[in-house]
Amino acid sequence: MNVEITPGDTGSPPTGCGPIRPESEGPGTTLRHRVFECVRSAGAVSRIDVAKQLGVSPASITALVGELLDLGLLQERADASRTTTRGRPPVALSVQPDAGYVVGIKLSRTRHTALLVDAAGQPLAEASLACSDRRRSLDQILSETEKVLDTLLGRAGLQRGDIACIGLGMPGMIDHAAGRLVWSPLLTERDRPLRSLAEDRFGVPVAVDNDANLVTLAELWFGKGRAMADFAVVTIEQGVGMGLVLNHRLYRGAGSLGMELGHTKVQLDGALCKCGQRGCLEAYIADYALVREASTALDASGSGSTGDEAMLEQLFEQAKAGNEAARVIFRRAGRFLALGLANVVNLFDPSLIIIAGERMQYDYLYEDDVIGEMHRLSLNRTGRAPQQIETHAWGDLMWARGAAALALSEIADAMAEGRT
Amino acid sequence: MNVEITPGDTGSPPTGCGPIRPESEGPGTTLRHRVFECVRSAGAVSRIDVAKQLGVSPASITALVGELLDLGLLQERADASRTTTRGRPPVALSVQPDAGYVVGIKLSRTRHTALLVDAAGQPLAEASLACSDRRRSLDQILSETEKVLDTLLGRAGLQRGDIACIGLGMPGMIDHAAGRLVWSPLLTERDRPLRSLAEDRFGVPVAVDNDANLVTLAELWFGKGRAMADFAVVTIEQGVGMGLVLNHRLYRGAGSLGMELGHTKVQLDGALCKCGQRGCLEAYIADYALVREASTALDASGSGSTGDEAMLEQLFEQAKAGNEAARVIFRRAGRFLALGLANVVNLFDPSLIIIAGERMQYDYLYEDDVIGEMHRLSLNRTGRAPQQIETHAWGDLMWARGAAALALSEIADAMAEGRT
Known part of the structure; x- marks a missing residue:
């Protein structure tokens, strides 16, 4: 190992005129x-x-x-x-x-995925762990993380001491710079020092971020971002997230908490969101919004036992079979998605928007109608090619690769600050 | 003059791996x-x-x-x-x-304002010109611009050849990099090569931008921006504009056309906007939106002759006098302004938002209720100080100073590209 970062001294807040993040x-x-x-x-x-x-x-x-x-x-x-x-x-x-091995780990509701890569980002081994979809304590989540990490290292024949950095991502609000978990739908707790707790437990430097930034880093390091200076990523899963690359670098917002596109308001006093406020974009298009509407409009007996994923599957099947109520649900969600994308276009005018998420099979949300509506809701910037849209149905492994990119960034940042 | 820029060779589009903007x-x-x-x-x-x-x-x-x-x-x-x-x-x-003199000119509906500054940004002379508020041809606007420019130079005892660069700003969609006017509420024409037409007429290098970016540059060069790395400016006048400073530099969007906050959608199929679409933020809070509501709710006889400004004045007086219909108009506009500001917070999380515009006297729009509502509509980022909000009722002269900053930036950029 040529690269070492001492746990705890990564990402200290900028002071005065000195180097900033x-x-x-x-x-x-x-x-x-x-x-x-x-x-x-x-x-x-x-x-x-x-x-x-x-x-x-x-x-x-x-x-x-x-x-x-x-x-x-x-x-x-x-x-x-x-x-x-x-x-x-x-x-x-x-x-x-x-130059070093790093591990990327994506934590999600029902499955954690870990990936080992070399310093050039090439995958060497992977592991995953199925788990409960209940909210649980941070201690429990870290135990699960430890389990998937050790499985991964066992497969690769490595020790924890061989790892230069672990990139750890999960849904929610994560303060990357401070290493702090503000809130996550996986957890019963909020406002915890996630990075230092993880470093104490694993004995390895850790970098943390939200899952939308992970997938954006994956695009930046290994996907479209190698060729494009500016692009946006919109993720649609349990919530709605956004990552933005400006001039080849991930922009995390001034406060390092990420860009909360899912909680921008698209209707005053509108639909109730998980965050407790009303009219958030994700209250119209995230999984839980569709499930909520499905449970109102469809014969929802047994939904309590089958869970959200089954309910969504049922809604999609019914729409395909011609059920008008189910179609109306997707049609409205698609219009709100178009509105959200148009707002991204009107503000940032990126040459490419990548829509990422596991549930790309719900093609009602991603069909030509949605793209057409997005163009209609975007300002006409005369003489410009229309925004390019791509949908990438990445699985958990690509998100884990983004977590690995996060760890590689951390090494590069450490080097920049003379900590190597 | 130590600094010279040849008209026409400023801001050529980036090519390949070479220097970018x-x-x-x-x-x-x-x-x-x-x-x-x-x-x-x-x-x-x-x-x-x-x-x-x-x-x-x-x-x-x-x-x-x-x-x-x-x-x-x-x-x-x-x-x-x-x-x-x-x-x-x-x-x-x-x-x-x-090192050089530059001129900043802000064009607006009824008055153009010009300012001469030295290379350090210190104002040396100013001039303004009252004009018609009708939409007119670009040729007519450039004649007016020439008049205010020559008045300014006459006062300072300078010739056009003494000027290193003119910064020219107006409301609308201006492509700074290409020097192209896409659309402006001042003009009957659209999609014109504004910069080259102005350079041909004045014989001086010209840089162009929209007015929200001018006021943002003014804050960056002469105001709050000297101390802050990241802040947002929201302008409310005839339209709603936005400027964003990231890491001490103005961000113009990937396509260099500016951030069209005023045309982000805050309601699907909502109020009709001047741009022809529905549900744009400015269709709820810009001057014309208030005038439209005033003409519906108030005794609007004679409004055709008195014009929009008088109508707005009348609406404000009636609200102050206790007219409930007038108050409801301001109250709703204030809530939509809060929603727009909250969306800026949720996306960018800037430590400061500056609200700028001439009509800050309509304090119904800027009172504590609006700030309170903005905080309620913003995500709770635990442990963080609430967003700081300031209102700056800059007059045209400050906007002209921003135009001068635009010209100074152009000189610095020319230097960076080895054109000095």
Whole structure:
């Protein structure tokens, strides 16, 4: 292991004029960190291209790359895909995969998923754990997390001490910078120091974030984000989440708690939301909103025993079979989804919006009608191509890969702050 | 003049991996530009503090500061406010005020306002021009702009050739990067190459933007933004606009057309908006929305001749006098304003929201009830101080100062791209 982070000293709050959180692409982001990020996002890139991209002299880049090579974070190899006229192939820089192992863990209601990756982000092993869908204590959740972590390490033949960082994500409001859990639908408790409790239990540095940011990081590191500077991700599952990438970096909001698109109000005094307020977007389109409507409109006998997922399945089957009440439920939810997406377009104007979630099979919510309505509700920006929309039905493993990206970011951030 | 920008070559679209627009704080922002921005925002600052803030070695900063001193963009003076133990006062860097003159012009419905400032942003002269409030041609608007510009230059004893850049702002949708007017309530035309037409007429480089971004730049350069990294500005006048500062820089949206908060939908199939769609936030709270309600609920005889401003004045007087219908109009508009502000909080979580506009005298819209409702509609982020709200009743001159800041940014950007 070349990379070590001491548990507890990650992500301390910024003070005064000093370095600020690197994820905000602030002035405190060191040039060395920017060089590393540039190589990471490119996959393989020459020194001269790094210099061009960062607008810094080749001599400075050579010096910084030298430091990163010495630290064992980058490697250089002859780039076989290009040759110069002199016959000597140019040298491409890439991330040194052996620089460290990290683990990404996505916690969700009924299943936890863990993934081991190398420093270049390549998956090496995975594990998952089925669990109760009841709200439970943080202690119980951490015990489950420990179980899936140890299963994963056992499969890979590694010890906890071999792991440079664990990225841990769950639904809810998570303060990434402070490492604090504000609220999660998985938990009976609120406002707990999640990161330090996890670090104490696992003896490994931990980074925490909400699940919408995980899937956004997965897109940023391993998906569309390698090529796009700005895009938005909207997740629809038990709640509605949003991640936003600005200029190749995840934007977490000024307060580091994430962008709560699901709780933006789309109707004054509207439908009741799980958060206790009224008129939130997710009160019209999240799973629980559809289940609530299904239990009103359909023959809902036995719904208490079959649970929400079965109820949703039943609603979808009935809509497909032509039940008008079921169709009306999906149609309205689809219109509100279109409204939510149009609000994202009107505010951020991203060139791409990725809709992600497990339940993409409910195609009533994602059909052409919804995209058409979104365009109608968006401002006409003359002469511009219409917003591109993609739906990615990622399973838990992609979210876990995002958690691994979170851990890799943490290593890069530690390096930026001179903690390596 | 030490600073010159050739008309027409400003803001060319980014290509490939090369430098991107500096306002997006991209990797293409050169370190020299970052040094200049750091000095500009600090007012006066030492080399060592610049090095600390940017996370770059003091030696690199000294070299870059040397270049900026040679270009005549920065100056250094003994910092009388601090002395070292050795008795020699440290040297503070500041922007060289003689580096160039710029003009900021705010165009609005009934009055255009122009301001001359030096390179450090200090106002030197001002001028304004009353004009018709009818929609008119772009040619007519540019003639009016030319008149107010020449009045201003006459007062200052300057020629057009003495001006390094003109910042020009107006309400509507303006594509800053492309210099294109998409739509404005002032104009009968849409989709016109505003910047190049203005440059052809004035013979001076021009930068264009929408008015909400102007007031945000004014706050960033001369107001609260000197101390705050992240804040939002919401403008309420004929329309509803928004500006967002992330990490000390104006964020213009991925497409450079600005953040259209006024056209985010707050009710599906709701009130009709000027844009032709329904349920937009501004269809509930902008001037025209209040006028529309006033003309329905009040004795509106003669409103056609007195115009919107008189009608609004009358509505406000009646509410103050106890007319319940008038009060209900303000109360509802206030609740929708609270909802719009809460959506800004839920998405961005800025530590400060500044509400700006000329019509702050309608205190029904800005009273404690509205702030209270905004807090009720915002997610409870445990352990966090509630969002700070300020109302700034800036007149046209402050907006013109923002236009001047736009022109100064353009100079700094030209420098970053090596065009000086």
